[in-house]
Amino acid sequence: MSDAVLPGPEELRHAVPLPAATAGRIAAQRAEIAAVLDGVDDRLLVIAGPCSAHDPLATVDYARALAALAHAFDGELCVVLRAYLEKPRTRLGWPGLLLDPGLDDWCAGPAERITRPVADVRAGLPVGRRLLVELAELGLPLAYEFVEPMLAPYVADLVSWAAIGARTVESPTHRRLASALPMPVGCKNRADGDVRAAVDAVTVAGAGHSVVGVDAKGRAAVRRTGGNPYAHVVLRGGSPGTNYDAGSVAEALRLLESAGLPPRVVVDASHGNSGKDHTRQPGVAAALAAQVAGGQRGIVGVMLESFIHGGCQPPGADLAYGVSVTDACLGLDDTATVLAGLAEAVSARRGASELAVTR
Template identity: 50%
Template sequence: MRTTTPLATGDLRITGIRPLDPPAAVLGELPLDEARAGVVREGRRQAADILTGADDDRLLVLVGPCSVHDPAAALDYARRLAAVAAELRDELCIVMRVYFEKPRTTLGWKGLINDPHLDGSHDVSHGLRLARGVLLDVLATGLPAGCEFLEPVSPQYIADTVSWGAIGARTPESQVHRQLASGLSMPVGFKNAMDGDVRPALDGCRAAAGEHTFMGVDGSGSASIVSTAGNPDCHLILRGGRSGPNHGPAPVRSALDALAAAGMPERLVIDASHGNSGKDHLRQAEVVREVAARIAGGERGIAGLMIESFLEPGRQEPGPLATLDYGRSVTDACIGWPETDALLHELAAAVRGGRSR
């Protein structure tokens, strides 16, 4: 009797599959204690209040490295930032950018979770633990942390430690990311699209506010059907685009009008980097100072600012950690610490000036 072998049609381009430890195992190894959980909860509450206008007397500032590649340098930065955050807490709610996942236009280093050794070995299991450890260390300084969420599975490993989240400019129209945001426990900002269009981000906020049912994983790593209640704390981030910057008074007013027409709070965040700075890290400070002057003059609707900042200015090419300059970004160029410190104090002064009006 003649037998036939079924034709192979699946996984033809897959070169390897490795098991990943379930989220519950990683959380058990690196637990969130009550003191750190308190920092997370308070950071979420303050950010949500500022973004909805319940607290319209302070400014949310999301500041830190474009991406974390060196846990020691990230903690060094966090300790410096925590001291400033405590000093300026009456004017600013400071959340540290602690980004581990980097979307790439084509190819490149995808972040600490994907490639923690910066050598193409893609030790994701180690990267997840390393990322969670960094977040716990940042929380221990008293600073709340913010992350961009790219992979739909990674939040199961770190989201309980995060006070603010972002959906990047490449994915505001993604159904996967809208569903993800609908179930996250913190305020989530949607960035305008790469071309500068704000409509995909506005639609993303509205979609994420609704209930969703989709496929995902649970704490044991099992494939599951996930249902969400919707996230009411989604908001718009203006980051400029190919069409140019959009942090000026006219684009901001237009975006606020669009938010009002959509029935959303007339509050938004301005990203001083990316399209608003023309990808020039030196221009970031000019953008921050322009916006600060308007806040001091009484302009309403700007709830927050995002700044890419690290210990040293500029950027360098990724490579083995021992070969890199300490505290300098390996992705987008950042402003250095002294300028960051000065800008934060100027923003606090602007908030005080706005109050007087």
């Protein structure tokens, strides 16, 4: 076996800098998302993008198209680009651009995996950071799932909304990480559908902790956090079934209120709520839009897995351009239709509120 020493976060930030103007915009976008979560901004948060960003060129092309859609619906929707460079795996599989930028380590056999060099992360860090900087400069806020807590300092300055996934939502390390992150964090329900674990994660993330990680130089360090006031639950369905229906949303909001937490949820139209069938995402989104139009303010956001073209393909040689290599995604045309429906729902909710005020 061999070891590879990683550069410190400060060294990487120096090599791949974030322009000051873009850093200022990211700070403003974090505040904007927080305002949506608080209900001060009555728009709907929509987090859309590929399951995993495996191809920087295609991801940038997708981001440009999504930015145009976001501009068209800016009055009703706060659109965030899903820019995930790490992938949690239930079994073996590609771990994401940050850890395996060549998309080759995932298919190595057990013996080869032990003996091959460990330079992939050293290569992936600058590749991934350069991609995030380029995406951030296009103007959309970025969403990111933090899988390897020790890698968070290398990219966190570029992220406006973060996720703690279904497989890590009960991890004390990830809950403490969420308390330290400087942006709103969505905590997904467990893969078996358990929502209480996500509610507990929000409670823990909201408290202060001593968090072990790396400092700017890459040295092991510990720091005290003040807690994250914008942690919230993400409903993503699970092995028993979906949880995007009105009853499931109401129950999740009740659990949050019982725990003394703000009653707000983001609902993922993919994963367990679509059975990982991308063609079902529009139907899930339409059901959520109906709840929003009917006045449900506890739904503060919707997640979509979306890329240039619909479907998915296995990682490997001769990849089709703009097609996901992990979960199947909606194509851009279907994404535009879904966004239009969600925007209409927000307009309807506003109209109902204005009518109630005038009575």
